[in-house]
Amino acid sequence: MLKKEKTAINYKDLLKENGFKNTPTRLAILEIFSMTDKPITAHFIYKKLKGEINEATVYRTLSSFEISGILKKVDLRRDSIYFELNNDHHHHIVCTKCGLIEDFKESKEIEKLLSQIVEKSIKFKNIKEHSLELFGYCKVCNQ
Amino acid sequence: MLKKEKTAINYKDLLKENGFKNTPTRLAILEIFSMTDKPITAHFIYKKLKGEINEATVYRTLSSFEISGILKKVDLRRDSIYFELNNDHHHHIVCTKCGLIEDFKESKEIEKLLSQIVEKSIKFKNIKEHSLELFGYCKVCNQ
DNA sequence: TTCTATTTGCAAGTAACTTGCATTTGTGAT
């Protein structure tokens, strides 16, 4: 198992705020997310912490972090589900050939147009989130 | 196995255009898609045709239809992948509680804003498609 | 009708999680 270590950012409080116990496993997982600027999979985290953590624990942790809102699920049309820190709202452009990911921020205009769609909806009232991902070839793969 | 039957719409030509042989299985699957106005899963199709078709064949057929462009994959954040006919471009509002789906058409404005995002991208050139799904509670589940 | 590549059925295999249960550990109360 992992040993307790000090972390730069205060993840202890983040865990506490969300009703989680402050364990080395959870700190280590949050560390990896903070060091990685693109969405990652459970398996990626498992490999990074291999020997120090059980894969089932990774899945369980990611799942509870997602429910509490610390993490966000991202579907990149690949084999498995990706997660990223849920601290700034953005979307992705994904190369379906090599897997390259580029982030983009949603403009105020798009946000406004989406909320208009919800207002016009007959059956829906409470829209919490949305996915918006672009798929295609990056400049390298497009050659 | 399924017997050959006449279908109202000419799926025979659709299959031929896409280089597929005209089999009862494929016609039956296309029938189900044309009768169903929302995205469906491989398992849904299998149940509809139970006893007349093998589940592996359903998966194989959906996969090749998706590659050829007859069908479109939709990720509705549920257990399995959904498919729908790829004949008119639209998106979905999904109730994460009961699974209710409402379609919406993308406005010209959104389309324009998305293409501006691609133009501004440094790493990407050839964007083929995008996902845009809204998630939340429908009016019934929101109570 | 015959030939052949494609399609299908069947069964086994795989990848990505999930779950049950025993053990360990963090945390608040004493």
Add this chain to the structure above:
DNA sequence: ATCACAAATGCAAGTTACTTGCAAATAGAA
């Protein structure tokens, strides 16, 4: 500091959704 207990973890087995290998069947061309 110690205790008590719920929460967290490890391990192994289970599940689900899908995939693959291969032999048999069949659509479509000749």
